[in-house]
Amino acid sequence: MRTIRPSSGLANVRYEIRGDLARRANEMERMGHDIIALNIGNPGVFGFRTPETMRLAMIENLRSSEAYCHQKGIFPAREAVVMQQQSRGVRGVTAEEVYMGNGVSELIDLVLRALLSTDDEVLVPSPDYPLWTAAVNLNRGRAVHYPCRPENGFEPDPKDIEALITSRTRAIVVINPNNPTGAVYSRATLEAIARIAEKHHLVVFSDEIYDQILYDNAEFVPMATLVHGTLCATLSGLSKVYRACGYRVGWVSFSGEVEPAREYLAALDKLSSLRLCSNVPGQWAVQTALGGYQSIYELTRPGGRLFQSRKAILDGVAASKYLQVCAPRGAIYAFIGIKEGVLPEFSDQQFAMDLLQHKHVLLAPGTSFNAPYKTHFRITNLPTSEVIADVFGRVEELLDSYASGAEPATRAPALKMVRS
Structure with a gap:
């Protein structure tokens, strides 16, 4: 038979968060094993619920959701994004500069394809x-x-950024609060990046999907408040702050130098039209979400579930003979590393597979996130603190076996996660 081969365009495309490790975890679950899956930040799997008011907003507008809407999205959703941006000090945004998408993931593809x-x-x-x-x-x-760099708290050095700019550079991506590291960038760093972008006429893509998930009084600075002399695209959505991943609702709003970018925005409008529109029912939840009570703060303050789970991660690292971490100041992850010199042969990919095979824990190796080193892995703080403590016990057992040269022992089934 003639072999059907994939597109050569996929040769440099990686998404190992849902790759070989996740497929092996699925196989193990079908064999009857309980797997603690910490590879994806999916709040609903861990018992988090979308606010009731958002669900009601969708239900009440179902009759208005059966037809295609405008390719940019329904007006109330786009206007709610405008109001949020204005409340944050972003100037010059109207509903015409807001595009709704099937999550930020779709919009990342569209904004880049148009550019x-x-x-x-x-x-x-x-x-x-x-x-x-x-x-x-x-x-x-x-x-x-x-x-x-880890030694800089995973915050970029603007000098490193500017040194990489060439005549082919079109844009710069900023992810703040950061996935996978949990870093929250300082105002000074963001201002320096904004000036570099303006100096070299680069489009700024600011991924702010975790904008309200902050710890220890960390300050989130919206990039659009700093970028004035070039085009700034702010991307966010309902998935994380509002625990509504399955609604598939995201948005991108444009600010800064919008007029010189009208041809680019027209191209984005064309691409939006080609996919007709994004999920209409979910868009009806946007106005309620952005304009209503922000329940995320109950989860991130001391005593809140996300805060306590993050604390359990920090406690687990502190008790380990092998691990170190820059305490995440935002988002729902920690990017954990191996202390220098303690396990010189450590490989993040092999560790992740061994942890899955022998300890029934699934996480994401650091190289999955295009890190140039093999000493880190990402864990989410969505599980309860009890589950996280159990996970760190299993991690330490595996690392002990590495240090002693012994064959890893397979543990008993993992603790069940509380679901509701």
Whole structure:
């Protein structure tokens, strides 16, 4: 039979968060094993609920959701995004500069597809959320990674960024609060990046999906409040702050130098039209979400579930002979590393597979996020603190076996996660 081969355009596309490890975990579950899956930030799986008011807003507007809407989205949703941006000090945004999408994931693809020509370059953080790198490559561009070093708290150095700019550079991606590291960038760093973008006429893509998930009085600074002399695209959505991943509702709003970008926005409008529109029922939840009570703060303050689970991660690392971490100040992850010199042969991919096979815990290796080193892994703080404590016990057992040269022992079934 003739072999059907995939597109060569996928050669440089990686998304290992749902890759071989996740497929092996599915096989093990079908064999009857209980797997603690910490590879994806999916709040609903861990018992978090979308606010009731958002569900009611969808139900009450179902009759208005059966037809296609405008390709940019329904007006109340877009206007709610405008109001949020204005309340944050962003100037010049109207509903015409807001596009609704099937989650931020779809919009990442669309905003890059509308911008890039063959071999155009986009500056992307390393480590990054790998969809950004993948989407650049899929849309004929080249992702150029700027370092966010562990020793600097995973915050980028603007000098490193500017040194990578060439005549082919079209845009810079900022992920703040950061996935996978949990870093929250300082105002000074963001201001420096904004000035670099303006100086070199780069589009700024600011991924702010975790904008209200903050700990220990961390300050979130919206990038659009700092970028004035070039185009700034702010991307966010309902998935994380509002625990509504399955609604598939995201948005991108444009600010800064909008007028010189009208041809680009017209191209984005064309792409939005080609997919007709995004999920209409979910869009009816946006106005209620952004304008209503922000229940996320109950989860992130001391005593709240996300805060306590994050604390359990920090406690687990502190008790370990092998681990270290920059305490995450935002988002729902920690990017944990191996202490220098303690396990010189450590491989994040092998560790992740061994942890799954022998300890029944699934997490994401650091190289999945385009990190140039093999010493880190990402864990989410969505489970309860009890489950996280159990996970760290299993991690320490595996690392002990590495240190002693013994064969890893397989543990008993994992604690069940509380679901509701």
